[in-house]
Amino acid sequence: MLINNAGITRDNLLFKMTEQDWDSVLGVHLKGSFLMTREVQKYQTQEKWGRIVNLSSTSALGNRGQVNYSAAKAGMQGFTKTLAIELGKFNVTANAIAPGFIATDMTAATAERLGMSFEDFKAAAASQIPVQRVGTPDDIANLASFLVSDGAGFISGQVIYVAGGPKD
Numbered sequence: 305m306l307i308n309n310a311g312i313t314r315d316n317l318l319f320k321m322t323e324q325d326w327d328s329v330l331g332v333h334l335k336g337s338f339l340m341t342r343e344v345q346k347y348q349t350q351e352k353w354g355r356i357v358n359l360s361s362t363s364a365l366g367n368r369g370q371v372n373y374s375a376a377k378a379g380m381q382g383f384t385k386t387l388a389i390e391l392g393k394f395n396v397t398a399n400a401i402a403p404g405f406i407a408t409d410m411t412a413a414t415a416e417r418l419g420m421s422f423e424d425f426k427a428a429a430a431s432q433i434p435v436q437r438v439g440t441p442d443d444i445a446n447l448a449s450f451l452v453s454d455g456a457g458f459i460s461g462q463v464i465y466v467a468g469g470p471k472d
């Protein structure tokens with residue numbers, strides 16, 4: 305199984321975004337996932353069994369200050385669907401998880417950059433989420449562990465939002 309989880313943010317409004325920040329974000333998320341998947345699929349197709357889970361984001365739907373990250377995470381969705389089509393005949397599935405706000409080092413760093421305490425940042429986010437809390441890494445891990453299980457073999461090419469409420 306392969307989980308393409310590595311990620312970075314280099315947020316800025318479009319008019320201030322450098323080419324380097326664009327390339328870094330697209331490089332880690334998209335090129336990194338492409339290179340990892342191209343290697344791992346050799347073994348998965350040979351074994352006639354494989355599971356690939358890619359981390360997208362609700363930012364794929366658009367998020368102010370994240371033109372690079374949003375493009376990368378939307379790209380992860382197209383990448384996932386194409387993997388599902390190409391690799392299905394080898395019993396390899398590919399799905400994407402698109403988290404909303406999850407309390408991790410990434411969101412802690414965003415709070416710091418915005419000059420807010422992490423607690424205040426999480427409380428502000430939670431107030432906008434239907435279940436009235438932010439997500440935890442376990443919320444994502446629970447879905448990932450299902451998607452890589454044998455029981456998920458007929459689910460492929462899906463993007464599942466894990467955001468405490470609906471997204472479209």
Ligand SMILES: NC(=O)c1ccc[n+]([C@@H]2O[C@H](COP(=O)([O-])OP(=O)(O)OC[C@H]3O[C@@H](n4cnc5c(N)ncnc54)[C@H](O)[C@@H]3O)[C@@H](O)[C@H]2O)c1
Nearest residue numbers: 309310311312332359360361403404405406408409410411
């Ligand atoms: N935290 C959120 O709210 C949130 C929301 C949506 C999607 N995501 C996505 O979930 C994934 C995990 O994010 P997180 O919140 O745990 O972030 P994080 O910053 O806490 O962890 C990211 C991890 O990726 C690793 N990484 C970064 N660049 C790498 C590289 N070039 N090679 C290898 N490893 C590298 C880092 O070392 C770190 O361990 C990311 O893809 C992120 O975009 C996070």
